Amino acid sequence: YDRLSHYLSAEDFHGQPYRQIAEMMFDPGNKGRLNPAIIISSFEDFEDQEKAADILQFSLEGVSDEDIKKAVNDSVRKLRTYSADRLIENETDILKVVSLKKQQEALRGLNIFEEM
Numbered sequence: 001y002d003r004l005s006h007y008l009s010a011e012d013f014h015g016q017p018y019r020q021i022a023e024m025m026f027d028p029g030n031k032g033r034l035n036p037a038i039i040i041s042s043f044e045d046f047e048d049q050e051k052a053a054d055i056l057q058f059s060l061e062g063v064s065d066e067d068i069k070k071a072v073n074d075s076v077r078k079l080r081t082y083s084a085d086r087l088i089e090n091e092t093d094i095l096k097v098v099s100l101k102k103q104q105e106a107l108r109g110l111n112i113f114e115e116m
Contacts, residue, residue: 003112007076012083017048021055069113077107 010022024030024039036056043049060068084100084107091097 004072004076007110007112008079012079014082014086017043017052018055021052073110073112076112077110080104080107080110 005026008022008026010019010026013019013022020042021039024042025034034056036053039056040049040052043052081104084104088097088100091100
């Protein structure tokens with residue numbers, strides 16, 4: 001949670017149930033400690049419940065720390081890039097577009113597991 005919250009926010013997620021799960025996850029009161037059953041049951045729509053369950057119920061058994069770090073780092077980079085793409089698409093201020101493009105460029109070398 002501590003590392004991810006420096007790089008991601010709920011605003012980086014698009015659509016339901018992804019945005020709502022991220023809002024719960026990044027809520028400062030939760031500090032990344034979540035009960036998957038509570039999150040899943042917070043959705044009224046069965047399809048959203050199934051999506052949330054798929055997201056929250058996974059096993060990392062047998063996966064090396066190195067592979068986990070690579071997958072998390074790649075996922076953060078993709079989410080942030082996609083989020084910036086959405087913002088650029090709707091932005092009319094050229095200075096903000098340039099700033100977002102610079103942020104995207106900086107993501108290429110992103111490694112969230114370097115010493116903070």
